[in-house]
Amino acid sequence: MPKPAVKTKEVPACERILGFSEVTCGYTQEEAISEASRCLQCKDPKCISGCPVGINIKQFIKQVTQKDFAGAYYTIRGKSNFPCICGRVCPAEYQCRKACVLTKKDSPFAGTDSINIHFLERFVGDFGMKNGLMVNITPDERIFGHKVAVVGSGPAGLCCAGELARLGVKVTVFEALHKNGGVLRYGIPPFRMPRDILDFEINYLKNLGVEILPNFIVGKTNDLTDLFKEGFSAVFLGLGAGVPSFLGIEGENLCNVYSANEFLTRVNLMSAYEFPKAHTPVNIGKHILVVGGGNTAMDAARCALRLQKMNNIKPDTTIVYRRTEVEMPARRLEIEHAKEEGVKFRMLVSPKEFKGDDAGFVRILRSLECKLGQPDASGRRRPVAIEGSDFELDCDLAVIAIGLQANKVLTSVTPEIKTDKYSDVIVNPQTMETSMKGVFAGGDIVGGEGTVIEAMGMAKKAALAIKDYLYQLPIQ
């Protein structure tokens, strides 16, 4: 029997819901060494294949046991530019930890005994940040001096930019919003991804020579043809899937019915929780319902509950989901944290209609109860609404977190780029090249709504293909 996993300290729920500071404290040096020493150092480590960017997990964990934290840092940096980010937001229980030999076969997510690889990565990343460790640029003469444009500063764009910059390519990242980071900034709340750490990781790219231009919408401010005219040799599209889906039910446009994107953008990007110091308002309800079961729903619910608490409203935030907890796509840790903080869960609910008052504000959600039927295409059991099981929930603020679709601002003005029926960009899966010469893509704009690390995995693959593409071009 292996030793039990080492837990990280967390800020108690009653304290942390008073604000937006980080929940998980992270390992101390002793805790990290203790957890790392549980690793069996498998001859054929499966965990590495579970990591979309292929970090040499076995090696960096060994280095941690040897107290060679700097060595561990450089091992991780060899494959990933963002250990402080990934160590915090990667759904490790579906990736490296699920592949860990200590997870039982056929388990839908990592077992509790599997090594806490993400916490170790976070510890090592934070160590590197605190000690100012830097990776050198190793210029590749064959492509040195080429300019590459990256569209979007989310996880995919940042990863691609970092990979290319380390080869000496001059990278310019174009970002539509006024701040960089994409979903890491507008979506993921500070209590999961502290802003100083996010800024550090992104500034790290600037040290590699990456330029990030905010307030620039490729497709509006200029277009891909302009970019090539301006001397960029290749373009990477990391636009993400930023368009919210709605339920399509009656009353969904009532006041105080938000998309999760709007609610989280107001709170996280625009700091509406600091209104009126920050000028962007957000409304707060007495009875808040969040519809959905993914990480976005957890984030929205936990933000909503904090806003209630901070405004002296008795917390009453409920996640409404049409399946059961087992099928929830959210990270287990986020579900646990949400529960600890007092978020309520109401399962097997199929929303039918929002009802409002005379002023147009939402008051009630009418729903049907569900039961689980046969598995659908996703392999999860399909929720089936039960006729006549109507019930009503009080609701003076609702957040719809049921998924996102591709943003078509760029692709709608670029007919050269072929898209599929979901408006996702079609790429050659080996090279991530689109149907337009010299244009590559990765992340949610290709795969639909995925995870941060999946986006980075695709971006890495694209960066390698861009390198090969640049090899064929004349030296700049």
Next chain:
Amino acid sequence: MKILSKEVLSDFQGVRVISMEILAPRIALKAKPGQFIALMVNKDGERVPLTIVSAKKDTIRIIFQEAGFTTKFLGRFNPQDSLYAIVGPLGHATDVKHFGKVILVGGGVGIAEIYPVAKALKEAGNNVTAILGARTKGLLILENELRDASSQIFVATDDGSYQRKGFVTDILKELLEKDKYDLVYSVGPIPMMKRVAQVTRGFNVKTIVSLNALMVDATGMCGCCRVSVLGQTKFSCIDGPEFEAQGIDWDELSQRNRVYQDKEKHICNLNKLF
């Protein structure tokens, strides 16, 4: 994003309409009539949409009425001051082509928004009639500019302090009764645009309005600006801001535009802007 010049177009009992010329070469290069920008005054600012009234070589011009917190704050900015963020041009451009006889109806600060469209439609060979409306004479803007950009012009003031007393829609109705027109284009307060849509319904004339829904990112990622058009949900920022006037759920739009009324009052009071 430096402000190059500032002009107070009207100041009536403390309600000011201000024009600013802002250095924004990239936006100026691409801007077309009907498009807008999203602007943040400082790093704590909210993102607000404002129409691009005109674009020269390196600059764009915006015109705004000091109505809420951000517009009053912006009104305190002066030439040489810099704004924190401007992004654009956003939204679809107006469909500028030869329609024939067109009527442009502008109310209040909406007059600034019909001005670039009037100019473009005139240049495209249309016979342009402009109807301008203001609460009172002191709030009327761009009369001379619109006179130049149109073949004929009518002005109505709610209180009768200048030209005709009454509403722009009274004039619109009379014109449509007398003659056949090919397009009505309108920007102004919601009640005005709603009334324009009601008036033109009986005359079978294509009617376009530019809506002024609340926005956050203004790039289609949040749906704050969603409006119901013929029962379908549209995002004003990427599907609009212009829509066919018939079929818009005006009541929903005006309710949604009031969703932060209390907070707006609160922040204005705190900063002694009212």
